[in-house]
Amino acid sequence: MLESVRNFLSGRRVIIVAILLAIPFVFFGSTSFGTTFTSFGTVNGESVSQMDLNIATNQVSERLQSIYGEEFSLDELDEEVALSLIQNEIINQKILLSKARDLGIIVSEKQAKQEIINLDEFQGESGFDQRLFESSIRANGWTPEESINYVRERLSLEKLVSAMSLIAFPIEDDRKELVSLLETSRDIDFIKVEKNIIVNQQQATLEEGEEFYNNNPFIFLSKEKRDFSYIVLDHDTYKSQVKIPDDFVEEAYGEYLVNSEKQIQNRISHLMIEKSNYQNTDEAYKKISSIYESISLGEISFEDAVEEFTEDLASKDSIGDLGLSSGGAFPDEFEKAILSLELETISSIIELDDSLHIIKLTEVIKPEVKSKAEISKQLTGELIDAEALALMEDDFLEIETMVLEGLTLNSIASSINAAIQITGLKTIDEIQLNGFETVTQSELFDQKLLPNKIQIYEGNDNYVFVMLTQIIQPEVQPFINVAELSMEEVRINKANKIIEDFASVAPDVLNGEQMLPKLEGFSKENYKGVKRFSSLLPPEIINSTFESPIGAVISNESFNGDRYWAKSINEKIPSKEVLSELSDQYQGFYNENLGQQFSGFIDHTLSKGQKVRLKNLTTN
Numbered sequence: 001m002l003e004s005v006r007n008f009l010s011g012r013r014v015i016i017v018a019i020l021l022a023i024p025f026v027f028f029g030s031t032s033f034g035t036t037f038t039s040f041g042t043v044n045g046e047s048v049s050q051m052d053l054n055i056a057t058n059q060v061s062e063r064l065q066s067i068y069g070e071e072f073s074l075d076e077l078d079e080e081v082a083l084s085l086i087q088n089e090i091i092n093q094k095i096l097l098s099k100a101r102d103l104g105i106i107v108s109e110k111q112a113k114q115e116i117i118n119l120d121e122f123q124g125e126s127g128f129d130q131r132l133f134e135s136s137i138r139a140n141g142w143t144p145e146e147s148i149n150y151v152r153e154r155l156s157l158e159k160l161v162s163a164m165s166l167i168a169f170p171i172e173d174d175r176k177e178l179v180s181l182l183e184t185s186r187d188i189d190f191i192k193v194e195k196n197i198i199v200n201q202q203q204a205t206l207e208e209g210e211e212f213y214n215n216n217p218f219i220f221l222s223k224e225k226r227d228f229s230y231i232v233l234d235h236d237t238y239k240s241q242v243k244i245p246d247d248f249v250e251e252a253y254g255e256y257l258v259n260s261e262k263q264i265q266n267r268i269s270h271l272m273i274e275k276s277n278y279q280n281t282d283e284a285y286k287k288i289s290s291i292y293e294s295i296s297l298g299e300i301s302f303e304d305a306v307e308e309f310t311e312d313l314a315s316k317d318s319i320g321d322l323g324l325s326s327g328g329a330f331p332d333e334f335e336k337a338i339l340s341l342e343l344e345t346i347s348s349i350i351e352l353d354d355s356l357h358i359i360k361l362t363e364v365i366k367p368e369v370k371s372k373a374e375i376s377k378q379l380t381g382e383l384i385d386a387e388a389l390a391l392m393e394d395d396f397l398e399i400e401t402m403v404l405e406g407l408t409l410n411s412i413a414s415s416i417n418a419a420i421q422i423t424g425l426k427t428i429d430e431i432q433l434n435g436f437e438t439v440t441q442s443e444l445f446d447q448k449l450l451p452n453k454i455q456i457y458e459g460n461d462n463y464v465f466v467m468l469t470q471i472i473q474p475e476v477q478p479f480i481n482v483a484e485l486s487m488e489e490v491r492i493n494k495a496n497k498i499i500e501d502f503a504s505v506a507p508d509v510l511n512g513e514q515m516l517p518k519l520e521g522f523s524k525e526n527y528k529g530v531k532r533f534s535s536l537l538p539p540e541i542i543n544s545t546f547e548s549p550i551g552a553v554i555s556n557e558s559f560n561g562d563r564y565w566a567k568s569i570n571e572k573i574p575s576k577e578v579l580s581e582l583s584d585q586y587q588g589f590y591n592e593n594l595g596q597q598f599s600g601f602i603d604h605t606l607s608k609g610q611k612v613r614l615k616n617l618t619t620n
Contacts, residue, residue, distance in 0.1 A: 043094035056089040097153055100160040112151040132314040138329050183574045185529045190566035191510055197521035198495040209487035213479050220482045223427040227470040229409055231418050232435040233395055235461040238388035244380055252379040253372045260369050266338050267363035269320035271305055272312040273356045288349055288356045302346055302360050396463050403454045409467045436464040499563055506565040507553045
C-alpha cells in the first residue's frame with residue numbers, strides 16, 4: 001500500500017502527463033492481461049475496467065524496470081506472479097480512490113479540465129490548443145472523456161495523499177534528537193539471576209507436589225472442549241457438478257474470434273488542411289486535391305507531403321502519426337475509411353467539420369489468435385469456474401434463508417444433499433474445520449457463541465455453516481495426570497522464594513556493601529559504553545536503566561524470567577559537533593522510521609475493511 005502512495009508523491013504535473021501521454025505504450029507488448037470480458041469486478045465499490053488493468057500493468061512494469069533496468073519485461077515473470085503484482089496494484093489504487101470518495105475530496109470535472117489546460121504539453125502559440133490535446137491523447141488510445149475522468153481520479157488521490165503525507169514530514173531537529181538518543185551511552189553495573197538454573201537446582205517430592213495440588217486446584221484445570229457440526233460449500237466441489245453443453249466450445253471459440261477481431265489495432269498517419277486557413281472550403285479542397293493527386297501519381301511520397309503541406313503542427317514532427325486505435329479512438333470518418341485500406345495505402349480525401357484529411361494506414365497490430373484446441377481448455381475452465389460459483393451461490397442463498405427460518409443443520413443438509421462434518425470434542429489448540437481455514441480458533445471458542453445456533457462464515461471461495469453442539473467446561477484434572485506439573489510448580493516456588501529473599505539485599509550487593517551469594521545462577525558484571533539499542537542486555541533492562549537517574553538501582557524481569565538489578569554509573573552525551581557528524585549517517589534510519597509510521601497509518605486506515613470483488617482477471 002505504501003508503495004502505491006509513494007507513486008503519487010513525485011508531483012502533480014508528472015502524474016497527469018504520465019497518464020495522458022505515456023501509459024498506453026506498454027500495452028502493446030507481447031504480454032497482455034485480461035480476458036474477453038470488459039468488467040473485472042469491484043474494489044470497495046469502485047469498478048475495475050480494462051483501462052484500469054492497462055494502467056496497473058504499466059505502473060508495475062515501470063516499477064520493475066526502475067529496479068532491474070529498462071530491458072526488463074513482465075514477460076520474464078511467471079504469469080501468476082505478474083498477475084498478482086498487477087492485482088495488488090489495482091486493489092491499492094481503488095482503495096485509495098474509494099477513501100477519497102468517502103471523504104468527499106473527489107475533484108470536479110471543471111478542476112480536471114483546468115489542470116489539463118495549464119499543462120505545458122498542450123500549449124500552442126495562443127495558449128491551450130484543443131486540437132493538440134485531442135490529437136495527443138487519441139494518439140495514445142484515449143478519448144477526451146476518459147482522459148478527463150482519469151485526471152479527476154489522480155488529482156483526488158494526490159489531494160488525499162498530500163493530506164496523509166503531512167505525518168511523514170522530516171524535521172532536522174527531530175533527526176538530531178533521534179541521533180542524540182541513540183548515541184548516548186552509559187556504564188552499567190548489574191546483577192543477573194538466571195531463574196531456570198535456580199529452578200533446576202531445587203528438589204521436589206511427590207508429597208510436596210500433592211500438597212501444592214490440593215492447595216492450588218484451579219491451576220490444574222483442563223481446557224474447555226467443544227464439538228461442532230458443520231457444512232462446507234466449496235467452489236472446487238461444485239466444479240464436478242457443471243455440465244459442459246455439447247456446442248459450448250464451438251460457440252465460445254466463435255465469440256473469442258470476434259473479440260480478437262475487435263482487438264486489432266491500426267496505426268495511421270494523416271495530412272491535414274485547415275479550412276479556416278483558406279477563403280472558403282472550395283479553396284481548401286483544391287489544395288488537398290492537388291496534394292492527393294501528386295501522391296497518387298507518385299510525384300511525392302505521403303511522408304514528404306506531410307512534412308511540406310500538413311497544417312497539423314501537433315503531428316508534423318512525427319510525420320502525421322496519430323497513434324493506434326482498435327475502433328474508437330479516431331473520428332468516425334477515420335475509422336470508416338480504415339476499414340477499406342490496405343497496409344501502406346492512403347485514403348481518399350476525408351472531410352471533418354473544420355478540416356480536410358488524407359490518412360495512411362502505417363501499421364496493423366493483430367493479437368495472437370490461438371487455435372480452438374489451444375484455447376478450449378481455457379474456455380471450458382472459465383465456464384466451469386463461473387457455473388460452479390453460480391451453483392454455490394444458489395445453495396448459499398437457499399441455506400441462508402433456511403437458517404433465518406430456524407431449520408436445523410440436518411434439515412439443511414438433506415435439502416441440498418450435503419454432508420455434515422463433525423469436529424469431535426476438541427480444545428482451542430486442536431480445533432479445525434476441514435476444508436475451511438478462514439474462521440479462527442478464537443472465533444470458534446468465543447463465549448458469545450451459543451449452542452445449537454448456526455453461524456455463517458465466508459471464505460475466499462467457500463462458505464461454512466457451523467453449529468456448536470456440545471461444550472465440556474474446564475474441570476480439575478486428577479493428580480495422577482498432573483503430578484509432574486505440580487512438582488515443577490513446587491520447584492518454581494522454591495526458586496522464587498530464593499530470588500525474593502535475595503531481592504531485599506540486592507541493592508546493597510550491587511553497591512558493594514554485601515557479598516554476592518556463591519550460588520550457581522547468580523552473577524555480577526559491569527558493561528561500559530552501553531547504548532539504548534545494545535544487545536548486551538535485554539531491552540527491558542536497558543530501557544529501565546536509561547529512564548532512571550544516574551546511580552538509581554532498578555529491578556526488572558526479562559522476557560525469559562531472569563531477574564536483574566542494575567544501575568548506571570555515568571552517562572556520555574554526544575556533543576553538537578559529534579551530532580552534526582553523525583546526523584547524515586542516520587538519515588536512512590530516520591527516513592525508514594518515518595516511513596514505517598506512515599506505512600502503518602496507511603495500512604491501518606485504508607486497508608481496514610476492504611471489499612475486493614475481482615473477477616475474470618487472468619492472463620492470455
